[in-house]
Amino acid sequence: MKRTAREVDQVQGSWVEEHRRKRFSGSMNEAEQDFNHVMLSVIEDGQFSDHDHDTVINATCLTLIIGGSDSTVITLTWALCPLMNNPSTLKRAQDELDIKVGKHRQVDESDIKNLVYLQAIIKETLRLYPAAPLSVPREAMEDCTMAGFHIQAGTRLLVNLWKLYKNPRIWSDPLEFQPERFLTKHVDLDVRGQNFEFLPFGSGRRVCPGISFALEFLVCVEPSSYF
Numbered sequence: 001m002k003r004t005a006r007e008v009d010q011v012q013g014s015w016v017e018e019h020r021r022k023r024f025s026g027s028m029n030e031a032e033q034d035f036n037h038v039m040l041s042v043i044e045d046g047q048f049s050d051h052d053h054d055t056v057i058n059a060t061c062l063t064l065i066i067g068g069s070d071s072t073v074i075t076l077t078w079a080l081c082p083l084m085n086n087p088s089t090l091k092r093a094q095d096e097l098d099i100k101v102g103k104h105r106q107v108d109e110s111d112i113k114n115l116v117y118l119q120a121i122i123k124e125t126l127r128l129y130p131a132a133p134l135s136v137p138r139e140a141m142e143d144c145t146m147a148g149f150h151i152q153a154g155t156r157l158l159v160n161l162w163k164l165y166k167n168p169r170i171w172s173d174p175l176e177f178q179p180e181r182f183l184t185k186h187v188d189l190d191v192r193g194q195n196f197e198f199l200p201f202g203s204g205r206r207v208c209p210g211i212s213f214a215l216e217f218l219v220c221v222e223p224s225s226y227f
């Protein structure tokens with residue numbers, strides 16, 4: 001693990017060095033101005049007392065890469081499985097794409113608002129196959145009581161999202177893949193941490209910062225495997 005972490009650090013570090021060289025030599029074109037470039041532009045030495053400039057840039061870039069790749073790819077893959085077993089759901093998704101996008105181009109950002117069934121498929125996938133089934137651990141800052149349990153300050157807590165999503169008191173037929181539930185009974189459920197029965201991206205100050213990107217990516221890329 002440590003060796004792999006060192007290798008990943010080196011790769012990310014070499015990207016920052018390359019960006020720095022190109023910035024100084026003025027040879028960076030617009031297409032190369034990625035997140036490393038933004039970080040180099042906005043972070044100056046001396047801004048952080050605990051860590052140096054490069055550590056902050058490398059850690060921020062790697063957090064986004066690590067947090068954003070596995071979660072999205074897992075969801076994309078799981079979204080396909082139930083469609084293979086539910087031809088009528090696949091047909092409904094294909095029909096929506098034919099009507100709202102047509103057969104001769106790819107889905108783009110402007111289509112997302114019209115692809116309501118596809119959005120429901122993504123939400124149902126996030127419910128049935130959560131990429132982060134235990135979310136991310138929290139630590140109690142002070143003694144408290146939750147659901148009758150005394151929690152001591154410093155205790156690590158996990159929210160069992162998987163169990164929450166299979167609770168029949170909240171979700172009817174919880175083990176069934178039914179995207180329609182997000183167009184009917186659960187149509188008003190938000191995915192951004194406001195409705196505690198559905199928290200695919202967590203909630204509160206550490207909520208996933210990649211929500212918008214992930215949703216757009218999933219709705220735009222998922223259909224490419226439907227035909």
Ligand code: HEM
Nearest residue numbers: 067068071072075131132136201202203206207208210214
């Ligand atoms: C389907 C895709 C994704 C899912 C299901 C997902 C889910 C989550 C969850 C449950 C958390 C924990 C939130 C909490 O503790 O309240 C989280 C955190 C995080 N996610 Fe995502 N995420 C996804 C995509 C992305 C993408 C695309 C990015 C970046 C481009 C990203 C970056 C992060 C980061 C950096 C954190 C840590 C935030 C912090 O601790 O302050 N995620 N994500």
